[in-house]
Amino acid sequence: MTDFEYQQIDDLIHSRIRLAVMAALTSMGPASFSLIKKTVGATDGNLSVHLRKLEEGGYLSVEKSFVNRKPVSIYNLTPTGQSAFKTYIQYLENMLPS
Amino acid sequence: MSNQENSQAKEQLAFIKSIMQDSQKVVADNGYGFILWGILILIAAVCSYILDQSQLNQYQGWLYLLIVGLGWLYMVVIHRRTKKYSIGNPLTKTIIDSIWTAVLISMTLLGFLGGATGAIDLNHMTAVMYTVLGTAYFLQGVITGKTWVRNLAFGWWGGSVMLFLITGPLALALMIVMMVGLQIVPGIIFNRQWKAALTED
Numbered sequence: 078m079t080d081f082e083y084q085q086i087d088d089l090i091h092s093r094i095r096l097a098v099m100a101a102l103t104s105m106g107p108a109s110f111s112l113i114k115k116t117v118g119a120t121d122g123n124l125s126v127h128l129r130k131l132e133e134g135g136y137l138s139v140e141k142s143f144v145n146r147k148p149v150s151i152y153n154l155t156p157t158g159q160s161a162f163k164t165y166i167q168y169l170e171n172m173l174p175s
Numbered sequence: 176m177s178n179q180e181n182s183q184a185k186e187q188l189a190f191i192k193s194i195m196q197d198s199q200k201v202v203a204d205n206g207y208g209f210i211l212w213g214i215l216i217l218i219a220a221v222c223s224y225i226l227d228q229s230q231l232n233q234y235q236g237w238l239y240l241l242i243v244g245l246g247w248l249y250m251v252v253i254h255r256r257t258k259k260y261s262i263g264n265p266l267t268k269t270i271i272d273s274i275w276t277a278v279l280i281s282m283t284l285l286g287f288l289g290g291a292t293g294a295i296d297l298n299h300m301t302a303v304m305y306t307v308l309g310t311a312y313f314l315q316g317v318i319t320g321k322t323w324v325r326n327l328a329f330g331w332w333g334g335s336v337m338l339f340l341i342t343g344p345l346a347l348a349l350m351i352v353m354m355v356g357l358q359i360v361p362g363i364i365f366n367r368q369w370k371a372a373l374t375e376d
Contacts, residue, residue, distance in 0.1 A: 093190075100191045104198035112372045116198055144260060149372035161212045166191065172184035 088125040089134045094127045200320040202263030203369040209362025278311040302338035
């Protein structure tokens with residue numbers, strides 16, 4: 078991959094777990110931490126770190142509340158995140174021979 | 176573009192596709208609707224039997240109007256409020272919600288109009304209702320990829336066959352067993368799965 082092409086890749090998404098999170102949320106819509114963890118197959122600590130990175134990058138929003146006195150965190154893709162994921166997919170598709 | 180880059184892109188796209196496909200069937204309902212309708216129908220069945228035994232059949236219509244009205248009140252008021260906590264693919268959720276709404280409307284029409292006009296024999300009303308109910312379970316099971324939910328439909332349909340053939344206390348007992356085993360218990364399972372999917376350990 079050339080330097081130019083490498084710079085086009087969105088580093089925030091270009092990690093296995095973060096990519097899986099973005100794909101899962103695109104498909105599922107808003108989802109809880111537990112559900113993302115189950116779908117992505119990551120540990121609590123690892124997933125928290127990746128979710129925070131996506132949140133800090135403005136790709137995710139999180140709504141925290143309580144259900145039956147238990148903490149619930151619902152994550153959702155922001156419009157920026159949706160657009161970034163779409164761009165990332167387009168970039169990958171462009172890499173394939175037509 | 177090198178072959179290695181092509182295969183990396185392909186592999187990434189395949190990974191994204193698999194995650195999205197797996198996530199598509201994820202739906203977790205809080206199960207409250209299943210439990211509530213199950214309990215309401217149980218109450219209706221028992222009250223209906225008591226009214227029948229007491230020769231007070233003229234109140235049967237009012238009884239079911241009250242029970243079904245309470246069920247619909249739940250659907251319209253409470254179910255809508257708790258919707259934000261339902262989990263899963265928006266399209267899948269819409270399809271399942273639509274199936275249940277359509278089935279509940281059909282059952283309400285069959286129950287009230289079918290019963291009032293005499294088009295459906297009241298002794299076999301439950302059999303007709305359970306046949307329709309089985310359809311909803313079957314579709315929900317297939318759409319969400321949950322075989323056990325799909326298989327509940329066979330329980331509903333099998334029970335319906337029996338309910339077409341028998342009447343009286345035996346039919347009432349079967350109806351109660353089916354309502355508990357195929358509606359309330361699955362509702363409790365849905366609720367547990369929903370809580371597990373929603374809350375953090």
